[in-house]
Amino acid sequence: LDNFSASRPECRVLHQKNGGVSSARNAGLDIATGEFIAFADADDELPLNAMGDMVAACQNWNGDTVVWLFSFEEIVGSHTTIRHNHSREKETAKDVLIHVLQHKFSGEAVAKLYPRVLISGIRFDPRLTHSEDLLFFTTVLLKNNASVIYRRQIVYRYFRNPWSATYQNDFHFNAARLSACIYDLLHEVELFPSLDSEFRAYAATSLFFASLRSGRLPPQNCVDDFLPFWNRIRDLPSEFRSHLRFLAIAAKSRKLGRIYLRYRIARTQLRISMEKRRLRRTEQTRMHAQR
Numbered sequence: 001l002d003n004f005s006a007s008r009p010e011c012r013v014l015h016q017k018n019g020g021v022s023s024a025r026n027a028g029l030d031i032a033t034g035e036f037i038a039f040a041d042a043d044d045e046l047p048l049n050a051m052g053d054m055v056a057a058c059q060n061w062n063g064d065t066v067v068w069l070f071s072f073e074e075i076v077g078s079h080t081t082i083r084h085n086h087s088r089e090k091e092t093a094k095d096v097l098i099h100v101l102q103h104k105f106s107g108e109a110v111a112k113l114y115p116r117v118l119i120s121g122i123r124f125d126p127r128l129t130h131s132e133d134l135l136f137f138t139t140v141l142l143k144n145n146a147s148v149i150y151r152r153q154i155v156y157r158y159f160r161n162p163w164s165a166t167y168q169n170d171f172h173f174n175a176a177r178l179s180a181c182i183y184d185l186l187h188e189v190e191l192f193p194s195l196d197s198e199f200r201a202y203a204a205t206s207l208f209f210a211s212l213r214s215g216r217l218p219p220q221n222c223v224d225d226f227l228p229f230w231n232r233i234r235d236l237p238s239e240f241r242s243h244l245r246f247l248a249i250a251a252k253s254r255k256l257g258r259i260y261l262r263y264r265i266a267r268t269q270l271r272i273s274m275e276k277r278r279l280r281r282t283e284q285t286r287m288h289a290q291r
Contacts, residue, residue: 022124022132025109029123037116039109039133045157054113054155065118065146066090067137072111072156079279084152091148093141094191100138100182101195101202103209107134111156118144129170131178138182142189171210172218179203201244208243211261212268223251 005011014027025039036055040046058068074081099105118140124132140146179202186192186199207218217223246264250257 020126020129022126022128026123026126029119032116035116037114037119038112040156041110041158044110044159047155047157050155053153057151057153058113058149061149065115065144066149067115067118067140067146068113068149068151070111070113070151070153070155072158073154074158074160076160078283082154083158084150089150091150093145093147096141096148097138097191097195098198100134101198103202103205105134107131107137108158109133109136110158112137114140118146125177125181127177128181129174131174135178135181135185139185142185142191171214172207172216172222175203175206175210175218176222179206204247205243208246211246212265215261215265217250217254217257217261218247220251220254223247223257 001013005013012031014024014031016023016027021041029037036058038051038054054068054070057070071082071084074083096105100107122136122139122143124136126132128135141148179199182202183199186195192199207222211218246257246260249260
């Protein structure tokens with residue numbers, strides 16, 4: 001990298017002790033001077049001219065303050081899926097926040113283009129071992145009241161790696177930490193109490209998913225925090241009610257909670273197995289057709 005940058009004054013190489021992806025991105029943000037900011041992961045690929053295509057799609061924009069989101073290829077093994085962030089062309093910050101609270105927006109750092117002026121003082125939270133990019137993206141939108149413009153150009157190749165840090169950390173701690181950060185952010189931009197129910201459903205669902213991934217019940221204090229909310233779930237979508245039911249069972253009896261968790265894990269594993277079988281059949285059909 002040093003040799004590569006030696007003849008390219010627009011490139012800068014930083015050397016620092018490994019402190020995780022948030023630390024690396026923050027170091028880059030601290031020295032960035034360009035008009036736009038984009039992020040890439042070390043194990044992914046940028047197609048030829050991707051950055052030029054992204055900037056060209058945005059430079060003639062004369063409207064309100066926006067962040068641009070592009071489409072990308074998600075690659076798992078031999079299977080490739082085109083990921084379009086959304087079917088609509090434009091959404092407000094609050095629209096996107098609702099998607100985030102409903103777990104309908106994953107918020108990867110990649111395939112996005114930020115005007116650098118929007119990021120002043122905003123950094124990735126190094127305490128989060130995953131979903132730090134979702135918090136960063138949401139913070140930029142809400143603090144600037146920025147809209148999102150969706151572009152269907154494919155500008156990135158995202159390799160989903162089961163051995164990455166996303167799948168190897170303390171899920172319950174991270175879910176609780178992320179929920180606390182979003183809670184503080186919503187208060188700062190004065191979106192409470194209007195989104196109180198949506199936020200509590202999001203936090204409960206995050207703990208449920210953390211339990212599925214780790215195979216462990218959440219800490220007792222996390223479970224107890226949701227008991228007062230148990231009687232207010234009738235108006236929530238059915239999937240949120242089931243996640244809150246899991247927390248209520250775990251609060252009543254840790255033994256019953258573990259039994260219910262094993263049942264939900266088995267259901268999830270069965271669904272994943274069936275999806276893998278479907279993808280294999282699709283791949284075999286495609287290869288057979290090519291012959």
